[in-house]
Every structure is written in C-alpha cells, then in structure tokens.
Amino acid sequence: MDPIAPPFPRDLGIIGAGRVGLALAALADHAQIDVAVAASRGPDAIQAQVEAAAPRARAATVEQAAGAQVVVLALPLGKVRALDPSQFDGALVIDATNYWWELDGHLAQFEDLTTSSSEQVQRLLPGARVVKALNHLSAYALEELARERGEPDRIAVAVAGDDQGDVRAVRSLVDQLGFEPVAAGALAEGMRFEPGTELFGADADVAEAREMLARFWDSQRGRVVARARREVPRP
Numbered sequence: 001m002d003p004i005a006p007p008f009p010r011d012l013g014i015i016g017a018g019r020v021g022l023a024l025a026a027l028a029d030h031a032q033i034d035v036a037v038a039a040s041r042g043p044d045a046i047q048a049q050v051e052a053a054a055p056r057a058r059a060a061t062v063e064q065a066a067g068a069q070v071v072v073l074a075l076p077l078g079k080v081r082a083l084d085p086s087q088f089d090g091a092l093v094i095d096a097t098n099y100w101w102e103l104d105g106h107l108a109q110f111e112d113l114t115t116s117s118s119e120q121v122q123r124l125l126p127g128a129r130v131v132k133a134l135n136h137l138s139a140y141a142l143e144e145l146a147r148e149r150g151e152p153d154r155i156a157v158a159v160a161g162d163d164q165g166d167v168r169a170v171r172s173l174v175d176q177l178g179f180e181p182v183a184a185g186a187l188a189e190g191m192r193f194e195p196g197t198e199l200f201g202a203d204a205d206v207a208e209a210r211e212m213l214a215r216f217w218d219s220q221r222g223r224v225v226a227r228a229r230r231e232v233p234r235p
C-alpha cells in the first residue's frame with residue numbers, strides 16, 4: 001500500500017486559528033482528517049471558533065498541534081520566531097505563511113532576495129522538514145473553491161520542498177483538501193509563488209499555474225531575484 005495514500009495524514013496540526021487556519025481546518029475536517037488547531041491565546045479561547053469552523057476539530061496547545069503527523073503554519077510570518085523550535089523537531093511542516101511588511105513590520109531576513117521566505121522559516125525551525133504550500137490562495141478561495149477529485153474546475157496549489165517524499169506527502173494532502181497539487185521545485189523555488197508573483201492570489205488551473213511558475217524568471221521580480229542570486233535565469 002502507498003504509505004502516503006489516504007488515510008495519510010491521520011492527523012493535522014494547524015498553528016493559527018485565524019482566516020487561513022480555520023479555512024484549512026474546515027477542509028481537513030471535511031476530508032475526515034483529525035485536526036488540532038492552536039493559537040497563542042490557548043485552547044479555551046479558540047474552542048468555540050474552532051468548533052464553528054470544523055465540528056470534529058479540536059482546539060489544542062501549540063505543542064499538541066506540533067505533534068501531529070503534518071503541521072501547517074497559519075500564523076503571521078513574523079510570529080514564527082515566537083515558536084519553540086524544539087516542538088517541531090522531526091515534524092513535516094507546511095509553511096502557508098507570507099511576508100507582509102504591512103502586517104509583520106519590516107523584517108530584514110524576509111527581504112533578502114537570495115532566499116525564499118520558506119527557507120528562512122526552515123532556518124527558524126531547523127529540526128523540521130519544511131514544505132511550502134497553501135500560501136498563495138486567499139482564505140476565501142480555500143473556503144469557496146475546493147472541489148472533490150474528478151470535479152471540473154479544480155484550482156492549483158503549488159508545492160515546493162527539498163525532500164521528494166515530503167513533497168509527495170503534501171501533494172497528497174492538497175489533493176484531499178480539494179485542490180490540484182503542482183510540484184514547484186525545491187524550497188528555494190517557493191520564491192516563485194510568494195506575494196508579488198503572478199501565481200499569488202490567482203485562481204489558476206494546473207496548466208496555467210505551471211505557465212505562471214515558468215514565467216517567473218521573465219518577470220520584473222524574477223529578474224531582480226536572479227540578479228540578487230547571481231544566477232542565470234532558468235529557461
């Protein structure tokens with residue numbers, strides 16, 4: 001049996017009980033995955049919100065949610081630094097965060113064009129296996145545009161990570177949540193669906209998403225990144 005076919009993951013921890021955290025909790029709950037949602041306020045403070053969004057999900061501590069088979073970061077990127085990295089040692093972590101300086105304040109490490117924001121998250125959580133996904137659709141799109149496998153008009157979710165097994169696992173989860181996973185290369189390539197890119201906020205199908213990812217290096221932002229990285233742009 002494929003070890004990452006459903007019922008993988010058996011449980012999902014979500015760090016953040018805001019727009020995107022609760023939207024993902026609802027999708028995972030619908031997909032029959034056990035969900036634990038955590039916020040800095042603690043479980044009692046978010047219990048009612050979690051129940052309203054996802055009836056079978058439970059409110060948990062960050063430590064409990066971080067112990068799930070797959071963990072999603074759905075908190076402001078600037079707050080990742082407040083997490084205890086040791087709680088994520090060995091965890092498969094999906095980084096659904098984005099750098100918004102308006103929200104996060106100017107954080108120099110996330111303005112470094114030579115690394116993707118998810119590579120910075122990987123540095124903050126060195127014992128975790130970080131995969132970037134579920135960051136480039138709005139919470140509204142996550143809530144409204146999920147479709148069962150086989151239905152028409154499924155939209156694409158890009159997945160970038162350094163370990164092929166972890167990328168496959170996250171692609172399987174994305175599929176169960178109702179979206180078409182699109183492999184987008186290594187974690188450094190997550191740069192291609194950060195804020196300011198063509199794919200960010202786009203309701204694209206798989207073919208369109210692949211084209212947008214490929215066009216990144218021809219975009220203004222792609223040229224600036226390539227120059228910063230002193231790399232030859234990919235064809």
Ligand SMILES: NC(=O)c1ccc[n+]([C@@H]2O[C@H](COP(=O)([O-])OP(=O)(O)OC[C@H]3O[C@@H](n4cnc5c(N)ncnc54)[C@H](OP(=O)(O)O)[C@@H]3O)[C@@H](O)[C@H]2O)c1
Nearest residue numbers: 016017018019020039040041074075077079097098138139
């Ligand atoms: N909103 C979207 O459409 C969307 C879509 C895709 C990705 N994203 C990304 O997802 C992230 C969250 O966005 P959001 O709109 O969902 O934010 P939000 O509605 O403001 O929710 C943020 C959540 O993070 C929790 N949190 C903050 N600090 C924490 C900590 N130290 N430990 C645990 N939980 C903590 C907050 O709980 P407390 O109040 O208890 O601190 C709150 O539940 C951002 O990076 C954003 O770019 C957002």
